[in-house]
Amino acid sequence: MTDNVYTSDVTVDSASPSQLAESIRLREERLAENIDELVGRVHPKVLATRAANKAKSGVVDEDGSPKPEVVALGVGAVLGVAALIVGLSGRSKRG
Template identity: 85%
Template sequence: MTDNVYTSDVTVDSASPTQLAESIRLREERIADNIDELVGRVHPKVLATRAADKAKSTVIDEESGSVKPEAIALGVSAVLGVAALIVGVSGRSKRG
């Protein structure tokens, strides 16, 4: 039988070898749990899902489920900008 002892609960001077061993084991478990949680947070699938959710919330209004007007305006502006660039480049190549 082991005593459940955390390092902060006992001092090295007053703890038995069994208590110290149990304290070390419990600390190792906590560290392993923390590492597992951190690995889960930086897993590529988790990061991709988080990025997709953030992008979705930028474009879609959560309350109505429709596309935000500012996202539509940005998309239209980008399309018009690319179209103007293509027309400008093709106009130069015909003159030259």
């Protein structure tokens, strides 16, 4: 069937049976394409890759080098934990 009829162009009152069949076929085809696209968007691998890329973009610049603010935050956290450990260990020796 090569009528190439779209659903919005066809009404039940004015269409021939072959036009209606073609319209239904085209609608089913579009629905199948939409479903395939949606399934692809929510596939676990796609979601995991998207999350990993988002996390990576928060830590690494486009050229692959680490972002300075993230490095500074990490160093600050390590120094803070070290100071806490030293402070607590010195306190227990006094008592």
